[in-house]
Amino acid sequence: MPKSEKEPVSKRVKTASNASSVGTINDTGAIYKPKFSDSLSRVNNFSIIESTLREGEQFGNAFFTTEDKVKIAKALDDFGVEYIEITSPAASEQSRQDCITICNLGLKAKILTHVRCHMDDARIAVETGVDGLDVVIGTSSYLREFSHGKDMDYIIKQATEVITFIKSKGLEVRFSSEDSFRSDLVDLLNLYKTVDKLGVNRVGIADTVGCANPRQVYDLVKTLRGVVSCDIECHFHNDTGCAIANAYAALEAGATHIDTSVLGIGERNGITPLGGLCARMYVADKQYVMDKYDLHKLREVENLVAETVQIQVPFNNYITGYCAFTHKAGIHAKAILNNPSTYEILKPDDFGYVSIGHRLTGWNAVKNRVQQLGLKLSDDEVKEVTSQIKQLADLKPLGIEEVDTLLRVFHDKMNTPAED
Numbered sequence: 001m002p003k004s005e006k007e008p009v010s011k012r013v014k015t016a017s018n019a020s021s022v023g024t025i026n027d028t029g030a031i032y033k034p035k036f037s038d039s040l041s042r043v044n045n046f047s048i049i050e051s052t053l054r055e056g057e058q059f060g061n062a063f064f065t066t067e068d069k070v071k072i073a074k075a076l077d078d079f080g081v082e083y084i085e086i087t088s089p090a091a092s093e094q095s096r097q098d099c100i101t102i103c104n105l106g107l108k109a110k111i112l113t114h115v116r117c118h119m120d121d122a123r124i125a126v127e128t129g130v131d132g133l134d135v136v137i138g139t140s141s142y143l144r145e146f147s148h149g150k151d152m153d154y155i156i157k158q159a160t161e162v163i164t165f166i167k168s169k170g171l172e173v174r175f176s177s178e179d180s181f182r183s184d185l186v187d188l189l190n191l192y193k194t195v196d197k198l199g200v201n202r203v204g205i206a207d208t209v210g211c212a213n214p215r216q217v218y219d220l221v222k223t224l225r226g227v228v229s230c231d232i233e234c235h236f237h238n239d240t241g242c243a244i245a246n247a248y249a250a251l252e253a254g255a256t257h258i259d260t261s262v263l264g265i266g267e268r269n270g271i272t273p274l275g276g277l278c279a280r281m282y283v284a285d286k287q288y289v290m291d292k293y294d295l296h297k298l299r300e301v302e303n304l305v306a307e308t309v310q311i312q313v314p315f316n317n318y319i320t321g322y323c324a325f326t327h328k329a330g331i332h333a334k335a336i337l338n339n340p341s342t343y344e345i346l347k348p349d350d351f352g353y354v355s356i357g358h359r360l361t362g363w364n365a366v367k368n369r370v371q372q373l374g375l376k377l378s379d380d381e382v383k384e385v386t387s388q389i390k391q392l393a394d395l396k397p398l399g400i401e402e403v404d405t406l407l408r409v410f411h412d413k414m415n416t417p418a419e420d
């Protein structure tokens with residue numbers, strides 16, 4: 001038998017990783033072969049612009065009170081995002097006051113607000129105490145004709161005035177073209193070159209309608225990277241399911257900042273979700289992501305936002321969906337019992353999953369899992385099932401899927417009417 005067949009899987013993969021033809025292997029086991037063009041890549045050097053309090057406020061169900069905004073901003077700050085973007089203070093008097101309130105919280109994250117490329121909005125925004133302004137204007141023919149009605153010359157003139165004004169106030173400024181992927185490339189590059197020369201901190205690309213695919217994103221960002229010297233921010237809508245993949249492709253091509261929202265909430269079906277982006281980037285560079293963000297707090301921030309906008313965390317949500325780490329088929333079950341990495345690229349413990357399949361567990365931890373699974377048990381029933389888990393775990397530790405099965409069976413038993 002060849003030597004490799006006798007070796008445990010983990011050892012074989014490690015051996016392969018040492019061979020230069022295979023490339024490096026990271027600590028999630030993902031094989032990743034750097035290419036020549038990867039010198040552009042920022043997959044392990046990027047920032048998150050968290051827009052739950054701006055894009056997320058555009059979600060159909062969202063109505064954020066001041067208290068909600070403060071709670072969400074603090075939770076995002078605890079999680080460790082670098083920027084928090086909030087609704088334009090020009091939107092309403094309450095929005096303006098809330099903007100000031102959030103700026104006064106003294107968070108570690110920088111606070112940005114998002115404004116039209118218009119002096120009226122910029123004048124109001126610079127007085128709120130924000131660290132920077134994200135300025136946007138539509139550049140596609142659709143938006144130029146049916147939204148603001150301005151041509152490219154006018155946009156350049158307006159952008160110059162607004163950017164110069166914001167810079168004169170010593171604030172960070174980002175200039176973005178709305179609907180970038182349906183805009184003329186020559187127009188776009190010309191505009192970005194102009195604003196880069198004016199000294200913007202970032203230019204932004206926005207897939208406003210969710211039409212772009214990862215290859216188109218890679219091409220556009222790579223081209224832009226060759227044209228501007230400032231940072232590049234990207235914003236992806238998820239209408240066709242590419243928002244996370246597009247964010248990743250953008251980073252591979254040299255983008256520096258990605259917009260997210262918690263659970264992806266935003267206009268229509270939203271944008272790149274914070275949790276999904278973290279899952280994707282964890283696989284690219286686990287240590288980098290774990291050092292930057294407190295992944296254990298993801299569930300808490302998602303639950304807070306879900307409750308605030310009155311939605312459920314989807315069953316198949318990245319990392320926190322109730323079945324994100326559940327295995328069913330025998331082949332999977334056998335392998336993961338031997339080694340969870342066989343079918344799990346994300347390690348549940350890294351995301352704050354409380355381990356309950358051992359004899360030291362307690363009923364509060366078990367209740368938490370019962371709730372995650374959407375099961376309804378009284379506290380007394382949770383205590384009873386906890387004692388069953390402890391009895392079994394006295395013999396051997398249980399995996400999460402074994403505990404889940406036990407909880408489900410117990411739940412069904414409790415909810416089956418007793419026969420006479």
Ligand SMILES: CC(=O)SCCNC(=O)CCNC(=O)[C@H](O)C(C)(C)COP(=O)(O)OP(=O)(O)OC[C@H]1O[C@@H](n2cnc3c(N)ncnc32)[C@H](O)[C@@H]1OP(=O)(O)O
Binds near residue numbers: 138
């Ligand atoms: C794709 C995105 O998500 S972009 C961000 C979207 N965010 C928002 O819209 C924030 C909430 N919006 C609001 O509260 C309001 O729309 C306001 C306060 C910004 C403007 O309100 P109103 O003055 O009543 O204008 P209204 O919303 O009807 O129309 C938008 C106006 O902005 C102009 N406009 C639209 N986009 C831009 C832009 N990016 N830059 C400059 N002007 C713009 C339109 O031409 C229109 O001008 P008009 O008043 O001359 O017709």
Ligand SMILES: O=C(O)CCC(=O)C(=O)O
Binds near residue numbers: 178
């Ligand atoms: O400002 C931006 O870059 C994005 C604005 C926006 O929400 C969008 O275009 O979908």
Ligand SMILES: [Zn+2]
Binds near residue numbers: 055235237266267271
């Ligand atoms: Zn958007």
